[in-house]
Amino acid sequence: MHEITYREVITPDVFLLKIKAPVIARKRKAGQFVIYRLHEKSERIPLTLADADPDEGTITLLFQAVGKSTMELGTKKAGDQILDVVGPLGKPTHLENFGTVVCIGGGIGVAPLYPIVQAMKDAGNNVVTIIGARTKDLLILEDMVKAASSELHICTDDGSYCEKGFVTDRLKHLVEQGVKPDLCVAIGPVVMMRAVCNMTREFNIPTVVSLNPIMVDGTGMCGACRVTVGGKTKFACVDGPEFDGHQVDFDELIKRQAAYLAEEKTAREKWTCESGQ
Amino acid sequence: MDEKKKSKGLPKKERMKIPRTPMPEQDPKERSRNFSEVPLGYTPEMAIKEATRCLECKKPKCIIGCPVEVKIPEFIGLIAEGKFIEAAWTLKETNALPAVCGRVCPQETQCEITCVTGKKSKPVAIGRLERFAADYERAQGKMQIPEIAPPTGKRVAMVGCGPAGLTCAGDLIKLGHEVHIFEALHAPGGVLVYGIPEFRLPKAIVNAEVDYLIACGMKLHLNTIIGKMYTVHELMEEENFDAIFIGTGAGAPAFMRIPGENFANIYSANEWLTRINLMRAYEFPACDTPIHRGKIICTIGGGNVAMDSARTALRLGAEHSIVVYRRTRKEMPARDEEIHHAKEEGVEFHFLTAPLEYSADDEGKVTEMRCIRMELGEPDASGRRRPLPIEGSEFTIECDTVVVAIGNLANPIVPDTTPGLKLNKWGNIDADRETGATSIPGVYAGGDIVTGAATVIEAMGAGKVAARAMHEYLTKSETAATT
Numbered sequence: 001m002h003e004i005t006y007r008e009v010i011t012p013d014v015f016l017l018k019i020k021a022p023v024i025a026r027k028r029k030a031g032q033f034v035i036y037r038l039h040e041k042s043e044r045i046p047l048t049l050a051d052a053d054p055d056e057g058t059i060t061l062l063f064q065a066v067g068k069s070t071m072e073l074g075t076k077k078a079g080d081q082i083l084d085v086v087g088p089l090g091k092p093t094h095l096e097n098f099g100t101v102v103c104i105g106g107g108i109g110v111a112p113l114y115p116i117v118q119a120m121k122d123a124g125n126n127v128v129t130i131i132g133a134r135t136k137d138l139l140i141l142e143d144m145v146k147a148a149s150s151e152l153h154i155c156t157d158d159g160s161y162c163e164k165g166f167v168t169d170r171l172k173h174l175v176e177q178g179v180k181p182d183l184c185v186a187i188g189p190v191v192m193m194r195a196v197c198n199m200t201r202e203f204n205i206p207t208v209v210s211l212n213p214i215m216v217d218g219t220g221m222c223g224a225c226r227v228t229v230g231g232k233t234k235f236a237c238v239d240g241p242e243f244d245g246h247q248v249d250f251d252e253l254i255k256r257q258a259a260y261l262a263e264e265k266t267a268r269e270k271w272t273c274e275s276g277q
Numbered sequence: 278m279d280e281k282k283k284s285k286g287l288p289k290k291e292r293m294k295i296p297r298t299p300m301p302e303q304d305p306k307e308r309s310r311n312f313s314e315v316p317l318g319y320t321p322e323m324a325i326k327e328a329t330r331c332l333e334c335k336k337p338k339c340i341i342g343c344p345v346e347v348k349i350p351e352f353i354g355l356i357a358e359g360k361f362i363e364a365a366w367t368l369k370e371t372n373a374l375p376a377v378c379g380r381v382c383p384q385e386t387q388c389e390i391t392c393v394t395g396k397k398s399k400p401v402a403i404g405r406l407e408r409f410a411a412d413y414e415r416a417q418g419k420m421q422i423p424e425i426a427p428p429t430g431k432r433v434a435m436v437g438c439g440p441a442g443l444t445c446a447g448d449l450i451k452l453g454h455e456v457h458i459f460e461a462l463h464a465p466g467g468v469l470v471y472g473i474p475e476f477r478l479p480k481a482i483v484n485a486e487v488d489y490l491i492a493c494g495m496k497l498h499l500n501t502i503i504g505k506m507y508t509v510h511e512l513m514e515e516e517n518f519d520a521i522f523i524g525t526g527a528g529a530p531a532f533m534r535i536p537g538e539n540f541a542n543i544y545s546a547n548e549w550l551t552r553i554n555l556m557r558a559y560e561f562p563a564c565d566t567p568i569h570r571g572k573i574i575c576t577i578g579g580g581n582v583a584m585d586s587a588r589t590a591l592r593l594g595a596e597h598s599i600v601v602y603r604r605t606r607k608e609m610p611a612r613d614e615e616i617h618h619a620k621e622e623g624v625e626f627h628f629l630t631a632p633l634e635y636s637a638d639d640e641g642k643v644t645e646m647r648c649i650r651m652e653l654g655e656p657d658a659s660g661r662r663r664p665l666p667i668e669g670s671e672f673t674i675e676c677d678t679v680v681v682a683i684g685n686l687a688n689p690i691v692p693d694t695t696p697g698l699k700l701n702k703w704g705n706i707d708a709d710r711e712t713g714a715t716s717i718p719g720v721y722a723g724g725d726i727v728t729g730a731a732t733v734i735e736a737m738g739a740g741k742v743a744a745r746a747m748h749e750y751l752t753k754s755e756t757a758a759t760t
């Protein structure tokens with residue numbers, strides 16, 4: 001059992017939870033994730049470790065309520081318990097002083113990006129961060145990311161805040177202005193990561209993406225999380241979740257993520273109806 | 278006592294004439310749509326009758342076939358006398374999980390194949406009797422806590438809570454060591470709970486066995502992945518364990534690497550069975566984990582895992598559950614009983630057939646499998662005749678779900694995070710078969726992580742061997758430290 005020690009509603013469907021998990025808090029590294037199971041009947045759901053406080057013995061999760069399981073987690077308050085939390089899972093981010101690193105986060109992807117921004121900065125990099133969202137109200141973690149980055153650029157699809165446009169527009173602009181990234185890290189919706197990769201391939205910027213296929217065990221046992229990278233099948237939970245974005249088969253990932261759309265709808269409707277949410 | 282006199286009184290010749298007692302089973306039509314156990318177990322009368330068939334040989338051949346050397350004539354003799362609880366205790370002297378082994382051991386190639394009765398008629402049903410005694414004990418609630426040696430002050434860690442780790446844990450507890458067992462998943466039992474389906478091995482049985490070990494003093498840590506939360510070296514250096522046993526199993530699914538294998542609704546057998554067994558996806562939406570309920574489900578492979586997958590497919594409501602295997606019925610590695618049960622339930626078989634590639638619809642969901650017919654050539658390294666493709670024989674099988682059950686490889690997490698741990702060329706841990714010792718002093722290994730995918734009882738045998746060697750290592754270092 002893991003107690004929720006703190007809860008914050010970031011936007012109407014994005015939540016921040018701090019959860020007691022002292023060993024994970026001590027051991028986790030940037031780029032890693034946990035899998036939680038809320039109660040006996042729950043699914044196992046992967047979420048990135050957005051932050052951790054080893055002294056307090058807590059980990060921070062930031063998630064968007066998109067379906068039954070994450071909506072249910074979103075209703076939990078400080079003092080409530082989560083049945084299982086396992087981690088830290090996945091390979092940590094490869095860190096070194098690359099020079100200039102452009103970190104790009106879209107939507108909820110800003111959450112998993114945040115610990116990487118911090119770690120890249122700590123490794124001595126000049127970290128230029130670009131974050132984007134559909135609209136102002138959906139933008140998350142602005143202050144925290146700003147404090148961790150060397151410089152921060154913000155854009156919204158609808159222009160309701162800062163620059164109007166996509167993160168890729170912003171990246172292009174920066175490169176045209178003479179910024180020479182040695183590495184790009186992009187995390188967000190798959191279509192965004194694909195667009196970033198198409199652009200950085202043109203500019204010859206090595207690019208790392210963090211993939212979020214459907215997972216079950218998270219230990220390399222089931223193969224649910226398989227993705228094609230460079231023509232080879234990889235298991236995102238043990239070989240990733242970070243991969244060379246220029247090698248990833250994004251179309252396959254999109255299709256595999258959509259495998260349970262009908263079931264997810266059933267689950268969501270059943271839950272919304274029963275919980276009165 | 279009357280029973281005893283009757284059975285013991287029977288001359289050998291007469292006993293040989295008693296036919297093997299069949300096991301009552303759920304009706305195939307009915308059971309192929311439910312998850313309840315298929316064989317229903319012997320009644321006490323049936324057990325006594327079957328036990329009477331055993332000749333209680335002076336030099337029992339059956340024991341040679343059993344990897345943990347269960348005292349077979351002894352426990353069967355007790356059943357014949359109606360001393361069922363005593364029979365169970367005798368079993369437990371050498372086998373910590375008799376209720377499991379009685380159900381899943383391939384007896385026909387282990388203990389029963391060497392039984393002398395089998396020469397003239399059918400061998401004694403050792404497995405069924407083993408199951409009967411263990412079930413009887415559990416039902417009576419008469420689980421006996423064994424005598425436990427005084428504490429040695431030594432701490433040992435088991436990595437992986439499958440049959441290998443559980444057996445090693447059980448033996449080391451009895452010797453007075455403090456035993457902690459670490460399991461990556463949220464439930465103990467390894468393949469026994471996430472792989473082997475409820476209709477073949479009810480989870481309550483595995484849980485009862487684990488509870489028994491906890492009652493003996495084993496400390497269970499679920500949701501703890503060694504290599505991620507603690508490395509093997511950290512367990513020794515920071516968490517103060519004096520010795521470690523690695524029993525992490527062969528948990529990484531193999532794929533065929535053919536085009537289209539990553540289309541949606543193509544599962545590894547591990548994913549398929551884990552979703553259904555461990556996550557209870559068959560109860561969706563009452564349970565949250567979904568599974569694709571296909572109409573035509575093809576399973577690739579011919580082992581126990583394939584049989585379990587194909588029989589599970591029927592229980593999920595498949596109209597056709599088809600096994601595609603590249604050799605013939607004769608070469609199938611699955612147990613006879615499983616193949617027989619699968620056929621009875623309506624699983625269809627395409628022998629001498631190998632998939633070449635998959636096709637999918639616009640959404641990326643599998644729609645058909647292109648196959649080629651095979652013929653058998655010369656025997657290969659495994660002694661089985663090698664399947665060879667017949668040119669120009671390609672054809673397609675329509676399907677909406679595929680389960681790939683062609684084997685499991687070593688899971689890389691522990692090997693990748695344990696510098697100095699010697700592996701063989703397949704990525705399995707290189708451990709001494711006589712002791713379980715690895716290249717790191719104090720670190721032992723056994724079960725599927727060493728042998729590659731094998732059997733429950735062999736994994737248990739390896740756990741036992743390692744426990745003996747670890748005990749020696751622990752007590753030796755004790756004397757070394759005090760002198």
Ligand SMILES: Cc1cc2nc3c(=O)[nH]c(=O)nc-3n(C[C@H](O)[C@H](O)[C@H](O)COP(=O)(O)OP(=O)(O)OC[C@H]3O[C@@H](n4cnc5c(N)ncnc54)[C@H](O)[C@@H]3O)c2cc1C
Nearest residue numbers: 033046047048062063064066067068069070212213214264
């Ligand atoms: C390694 C990893 C790290 C992750 N980190 C975070 C995180 O920090 N914060 C966060 O909010 N989410 C994160 N995710 C995604 C998160 O796991 C999914 O949103 C969650 O599983 C959805 O479950 P659900 O039952 O609530 O929704 P479902 O009902 O399962 O799905 C609802 C919708 O989300 C889509 N979806 C389903 N699974 C995923 C997935 N794995 N990724 C993206 N979309 C999905 C579905 O197609 C559907 O449209 C991460 C995923 C992975 C694999």
Ligand SMILES: Cc1cc2nc3c(=O)[nH]c(=O)nc-3n(C[C@H](O)[C@H](O)[C@H](O)COP(=O)(O)OP(=O)(O)OC[C@H]3O[C@@H](n4cnc5c(N)ncnc54)[C@H](O)[C@@H]3O)c2cc1C
Nearest residue numbers: 437439440441461467468472503526724725731732733736
């Ligand atoms: C579907 C199926 C059907 C089978 N049917 C039969 C049968 O009928 N008869 C038979 O004799 N055999 C059968 N087998 C084979 C048998 O189950 C295995 O040989 C046996 O379970 C191996 O035991 P083990 O203890 O070595 O490993 P496992 O049972 O695989 O257990 C290993 C455990 O270690 C855990 N683990 C892995 N990595 C870590 C880590 N890093 N940290 C912590 N924990 C970890 C795993 O989660 C798992 O729980 C079957 C196997 C399958 C898959």
Ligand code: SF4
Nearest residue numbers: 343347378382387388
């Ligand atoms: S443990 Fe298995 S092999 Fe040994 S006697 Fe029992 S059923 Fe036979």
Ligand code: SF4
Nearest residue numbers: 331332334339392393
């Ligand atoms: S070999 Fe057969 S008959 Fe002889 S003791 Fe063993 S089980 Fe009984």
Ligand code: FES
Nearest residue numbers: 218220222223237
């Ligand atoms: S989630 Fe099962 S192998 Fe990655």
